[in-house]
Amino acid sequence: MSHDKERHDFKNQLGIIRGFAELLVKESAPDDPHRADLEEIYTAANAALELLERLYPAQADTSQ
Amino acid sequence: METVLVVDDMVANTRLLTSLLEAEGHIVRTALDGSEALRLVRREPPDLILLDAVMPGQDGFELCRVLKQDPLTRLIPLVMVTVLTDSASRLRGIDAGADDFLSKPFNVPELLARVRSLLRLKRYTDELDSAEAIIVSLALTIEARDPTTNGHCQRLADYASALGRSLDLDEDDIDALTRGGFLHDVGKVGIPDSVLLKPGRLTPEEYALVQQHTIIGDRLCGELHSLRKVRPIVRHHHERLDGSGYPDRLRGDAIPLLAQIMRIVDIFDVVRTERPYKAARSFDDAAGELRREVALGRCNSELVAMFLEQVGPGVTQVPGEDLRASRGQARPSVGRSVGHTTRDGSVR
Numbered sequence: 001m002s003h004d005k006e007r008h009d010f011k012n013q014l015g016i017i018r019g020f021a022e023l024l025v026k027e028s029a030p031d032d033p034h035r036a037d038l039e040e041i042y043t044a045a046n047a048a049l050e051l052l053e054r055l056y057p058a059q060a061d062t063s064q
Numbered sequence: 065m066e067t068v069l070v071v072d073d074m075v076a077n078t079r080l081l082t083s084l085l086e087a088e089g090h091i092v093r094t095a096l097d098g099s100e101a102l103r104l105v106r107r108e109p110p111d112l113i114l115l116d117a118v119m120p121g122q123d124g125f126e127l128c129r130v131l132k133q134d135p136l137t138r139l140i141p142l143v144m145v146t147v148l149t150d151s152a153s154r155l156r157g158i159d160a161g162a163d164d165f166l167s168k169p170f171n172v173p174e175l176l177a178r179v180r181s182l183l184r185l186k187r188y189t190d191e192l193d194s195a196e197a198i199i200v201s202l203a204l205t206i207e208a209r210d211p212t213t214n215g216h217c218q219r220l221a222d223y224a225s226a227l228g229r230s231l232d233l234d235e236d237d238i239d240a241l242t243r244g245g246f247l248h249d250v251g252k253v254g255i256p257d258s259v260l261l262k263p264g265r266l267t268p269e270e271y272a273l274v275q276q277h278t279i280i281g282d283r284l285c286g287e288l289h290s291l292r293k294v295r296p297i298v299r300h301h302h303e304r305l306d307g308s309g310y311p312d313r314l315r316g317d318a319i320p321l322l323a324q325i326m327r328i329v330d331i332f333d334v335v336r337t338e339r340p341y342k343a344a345r346s347f348d349d350a351a352g353e354l355r356r357e358v359a360l361g362r363c364n365s366e367l368v369a370m371f372l373e374q375v376g377p378g379v380t381q382v383p384g385e386d387l388r389a390s391r392g393q394a395r396p397s398v399g400r401s402v403g404h405t406t407r408d409g410s411v412r
Contacts, residue, residue, distance in 0.1 A: 008118060011147045012074060015169025019080040022172055027087070049169060 007056050011049065018045035066183050067091045069110035071101040071127070072145070073119040077168075081114060088176055090183075098122030102130065105137055111186045112179060114166070117146035117153065125160045132161030135239070139189050141182040145170075192290050199284060199291070200243075203250040209257060216333060221245025223329035227371050228322075236293060237322060244297035244326055251281025251298065275310045278302055296320040301327050304362035324364055328354060328371055331363075347377040 021042035028035045068090050070081045078094040085092045093110060095101035098121060105113070113131070117124035124144055131137045144162040146153060147169075157165060164182060166175055207217055224241040233241075252260060255277055259270045266274065282299035285291040300323035303309035305316055335350035351372050357363040 008147055012077070012168065015147070016074070016076040016080055018169050019084070019172070020076075023080065023083050023087075026172075 007052070011052060014045050014049050014052065018042060018049065021045060065089065065091050066111040066186070067093060067108070068112045068114060068179065068183075069093045069095065069101065069104060070114045071095045071098070071119075071124070072114075072116040073097060074116075077116070084170075084172060084175065085179065088179070090179070098124075098127040101127060105131065105140070109137060109140060111140065112182050113140055113142045114145050114179075115142060115162075117144050117148060117157065125156050128157065128160040128162050135235075139186075139193075141186050143178065143182065192288060196243075196288055196290050199250060199288070200246050202253055202284075203247050206249060206252045209261065216337065217246045217249075219245075219333050220248065220326065220329050223333065223371070223375065224322075224325050227325050227329065227367070227374060230370055230374055231325075233321075240293035240297065240322055241325060243291070243294045244301075244322060245329075247281065247285065247291070247294055248298055248301050248326055248330070249277060249281065250284055251277035251279065253284070254280035275302070278311045293322070297322050297326050299323070301330065303327070304357075305364060306361040308362065324367060325371075328357075328363055328367055331357065332371070332375070347375075 021038055024038045025035065025042055028038060068085050070078050070085075070092060071094075072078045072081070073096055075096065078096070082092040082094060093104055093108075095104050097119060101113075101115070104110075115124045115128060124146070128142055128144065131140070131142060138161070141163045142161070143164045143166055144157040144160075145166045145168055146157075147167065154165060164178055166178060203217065221242045222245070224245050225238050228238040228241045255274055259266065259273055262270065278299050278301070282295055285295045285298055297320070299311065300314060300320055303312065303314045303319045303323060304327075305319065305324075307313050307315035309319075331354060332350045335345050335353050336347070338344040354363060354368045354372065358365045358368050
C-alpha cells in the first residue's frame with residue numbers, strides 16, 4: 001500500500017516537472033536562448049516517467 | 065468566458081493546470097480539498113470540474129458522488145484526473161458519475177481538447193435549460209391571462225409532487241410532476257383568448273379547439289430532452305380511465321401514471337378555488353367530485369383515496385390564501401394566474 005502511494009506521489013512530481021517544462025517550451029519564442037534547456041528538462045522528465053513505468057509497471061495501481 | 069474548477073491537493077498541480085487553461089482563455093478557480101471545492105461550487109457553479117481522484121480526507125470519488133447526486137450541480141461536466149490507470153478505478157469513477165477521465169501526467173493537447181469538448185457540451189445543456197425556462201414563462205403567462213386563480217400551477221406542482229412522494233416514485237418522476245404542474249396547460253398559448261376566456265358555454269367547435277391544448281403543449285415541449293418525462297403529463301392530463309377523455313382516448317393503464325396524478329389534483333384544485341363562473345367549494349365538495357369520477361370509472365380509486373388522505377380537510381388551503389406563503393416556500397412568484405375552466409373538461 002505505501003509502495004503504491006510512493007509510486008503515485010513520485011509519478012505526480014515527475015508529471016509536474018514535465019508539465020511545467022512543456023508549458024514553458026510552448027510559451028517561449030523559437031529564438032529564446034533558454035528554449036533548448038527547457039526541452040532538456042522536458043525530455044529528462046519524460047524519460048524518468050517511462051523508466052518508472054518500466055521498473056514499476058502499472059499493475060501496482062490496481063490495489064488502490 | 066467559461067469557468068473551470070480544478071481540485072487537487074497538490075498546489076503545483078493546480079498551478080500547472082491553471083497556467084495551461086488560462087493560456088486557452090478559460091477562467092480557473094482552484095480548491096485543495098473536497099470541502100473547499102464544495103463551497104466554491106455552491107457559491108459560484110463552474111462550467112467544468114477537473115477533479116483529482118486521490119486526495120487526503122474526502123477523495124475525488126466521494127466528492128464526485130456528492131456533486132452528481134445534487135440536482136443543482138449534476139449537470140456540470142466532471143472529469144476525474146488520476147494517475148490510476150487500472151479499470152477498477154475507472155469503474156469506481158463511472159459509478160460515482162464522472163463524465164470523463166484524464167490520466168496524469170497530462171498529455172497537454174489531449175487535456176485541452178477534452179476541456180473544449182466538455183465545455184461545448186455544457187453550453188448545449190445551458191441552452192436547453194434556458195429553453196425550458198422560456199416554456200415555463202410561457203405557461204405562467206397563459207395563467208396570467210385570467211386573473212382569478214392565483215397560484216393554480218404552483219398548487220398543482222405541490223399537490224402532485226407530494227402525492228408522487230407518497231407513492232414512493234423516484235426523484236425523476238417527482239421532478240416531472242413538479243414541472244408538469246407548471247407546464248400542463250402550456251398548450252393554451254395556441255388557443256385564442258376569445259375562446260379561452262369566453263363567458264358562458266362553448267360551442268362543440270370551440271370545445272374541440274380547447275381540447276387541442278394538450279397536443280399543442282406536447283409539441284411545444286417536444287424538442288426538449290429535459291422535458292421528456294413531462295410531455296406525457298402535458299398530453300394526457302385529460303384522459304379518463306374509461307376512455308372518454310382526450311386527446312387520444314386512452315384507457316386504463318395506457319394512461320401514464322403521472323398524467324393520472326395530474327388530472328386528480330387538477331380537479332381537486334378547480335373545485336376548491338373560486339372561478340368566474342363559481343364560488344370556491346369545500347374540501348368535502350372536492351372530495352365528492354373526485355369520488356364521483358371514481359364511481360364513473362374515470363379516475364383510479366387508490367390514487368384518489370391516497371390523495372384525499374394526504375391533503376385532508378385540515379391541510380388544504382382556504383380559498384384565497386396563498387399556499388406558498390402558508391408553507392413558507394421559496395418559490396418564484398407565479399403572479400396572477402388562471403387555471404382550468406370547466407370548458408377544458410377538467411370538471412364537467
